[in-house]
């Protein structure tokens with residue numbers, strides 16, 4: 289049976305936990321989150337939470353988060369207790385105890401935010417992204433849109449920034465795509481363009497790689513001082529871009545030490 293993306297991510301994270309001790313704590317927590325996300329996604333697919341599938345013509349990214357889904361937030365937050373780091377458990381508990389109206393408001397401001405997401409990096413952004421991601425993946429699957437425009441810097445489905453890039457084998461080289469930080473959509477993107485500001489001057493777009501892991505590149509832009517990490521599947525076909533990007537934490541530290549800011553933090557707020 290074909291594995292769904294949550295299962296693939298989890299299996300890869302479990303492999304990398306062994307190889308990358310520096311990332312093992314983060315990956316352990318990531319594995320626990322994907323279990324919760326998969327359960328939510330299965331309920332959505334089965335029509336147990338919303339009946340969104342009844343109207344495939346609607347763009348649910350432009351609609352409010354459905355009420356029955358909001359009702360699952362408490363379950364989601366409680367489910368993190370055993371695996372999250374202490375401060376996250378405390379923040380989850382605080383959010384869980386808030387009134388339904390303020391929980392809804394927080395989730396709505398995340399869901400409605402586009403390029404300059406309303407929420408700043410931090411606990412609310414983390415909880416909202418983790419919780420709403422399965423819904424975003426689900427509603428994207430309902431849209432039959434095919435993207436045929438110029439390569440956009442934002443996700444053509446939900447309008448969010450990419451949190452990672454990927455190079456897939458194509459001929460003798462690699463075709464670059466970006467991966468959405470919310471709905472996990474992957475869209476083709478020209479190789480020599482900054483995904484933050486559109487810079488196309490090769491000389492201003494340095495790429496750095498480390499000894500380990502060799503298949504993760506730090507793609508920088510000296511015009512806007514942003515960077516994104518891209519997972520090169522031509523060098524490691526076993527990689528799962530989203531997971532390998534998270535696991536390459538030392539490259540984020542390196543980039544930030546050199547004065548670059550990430551285009552978009554990933555799910556783990558790294």
Ligand SMILES: [Zn+2]
Nearest residue numbers: 443446468471
């Ligand atoms: Zn998206």
Ligand SMILES: [Zn+2]
Nearest residue numbers: 482485509512
């Ligand atoms: Zn740039």
